[in-house]
Amino acid sequence: MQAQNHSIKSWAKDDRPREKLLSKSPMQLSDAELIALLLNHGNKEKTALDMARELLQLGQNNLFELGKLSVFELMKVKGIGKAKAVTIAAAMELAKRRQLSQAVELKAITGSRDVAAFLQQQFGDYRHEVFIVLFLNRANKIKHKEIISSGGLTGTVADPRIIMRKAIEQDAVALILCHNHPSGNLHPSKADEELTRKIREAALLLDIRVLDHLIVSQDGYFSFADEGLI
Structure with a gap:
C-alpha cells in the first residue's frame, strides 16, 4: 500500500x-x-x-x-x-x-602512486581538463593544493608565473604538477613536455624542486619522473 x-x-x-x-x-x-x-x-x-x-x-x-x-x-x-x-x-x-580535507593535512608523498591515488580520488570525475599544483613542505607533505587553470575537454594552459608566485606565498620547497585527461589518453603532448620544462626552470631559480608532473585519468596515470622526463 x-x-x-x-x-x-x-x-x-x-x-x-x-x-x-x-x-x-x-x-x-x-x-x-x-x-x-x-x-x-x-x-x-x-x-x-x-x-x-x-x-x-x-x-x-x-x-x-x-x-x-x-x-x-x-x-x-x-x-x-x-x-x-x-x-x-x-x-x-x-x-x-x-x-579529501583530512587527506590534504596528513598525506605524505613517497612516490607517484601516492600522488596519482590522491588526484584520481579528487579530480578523476572532472569532465574538463584542469591543471593542479601540489605545494609541499620539507617533509614532503602537502601544504596546499590549487587548481591553477581550468580548460575545456581537450586542454588547459598554466602560467608558470602564477605557479611561482603561489609557491612563494605557501613557502613551498617542492612542487608536483598535475593535470587530468578526461579522454583517458595518458600520453603527454609536446605542449605538456614544454610546459613542464618552463616551470621546472623557473622553479630552479627560486631553489624550488619540481618533483613530478602527473597526468591522471580514471583508469590510470603517467608520471614524468617515473619515465625519466623530469
Whole structure:
C-alpha cells in the first residue's frame, strides 16, 4: 500500500527516512533514503524516495557516478527542479571535500602512486581538463593544493608565473604538477613536455624542486619522473 501512497507522512513512523535517522543512525539508511531527505518532499505523483531512486538509476546506482552529473543532468528526472538538483550537487561536493580535507593535512608523498591515488580520488570525475599544483613542505607533505587553470575537454594552459608566485606565498620547497585527461589518453603532448620544462626552470631559480608532473585519468596515470622526463 505504501508504494501507492505519494506521501511519506502517511507511512509507518519507523519507515519514514527522517524518523528512521533520528531514532537509529544515518548508517541505517539506504542511499535512496538519504537522498530523499535532501529532496525534502515529493510531488503529487511521486514521493521523495521515488525520486531518489530514479536519481540513483540515472547515476547507474552508484554514488560516484551520481556525483559526476551536472545540475541540468539531474533535472532530467521528472520532479527534480533546479532547487532540488542544486541541493544534490552541493551534497555530493561536500561529501567529496570532507573525504579529501583530512587527506590534504596528513598525506605524505613517497612516490607517484601516492600522488596519482590522491588526484584520481579528487579530480578523476572532472569532465574538463584542469591543471593542479601540489605545494609541499620539507617533509614532503602537502601544504596546499590549487587548481591553477581550468580548460575545456581537450586542454588547459598554466602560467608558470602564477605557479611561482603561489609557491612563494605557501613557502613551498617542492612542487608536483598535475593535470587530468578526461579522454583517458595518458600520453603527454609536446605542449605538456614544454610546459613542464618552463616551470621546472623557473622553479630552479627560486631553489624550488619540481618533483613530478602527473597526468591522471580514471583508469590510470603517467608520471614524468617515473619515465625519466623530469
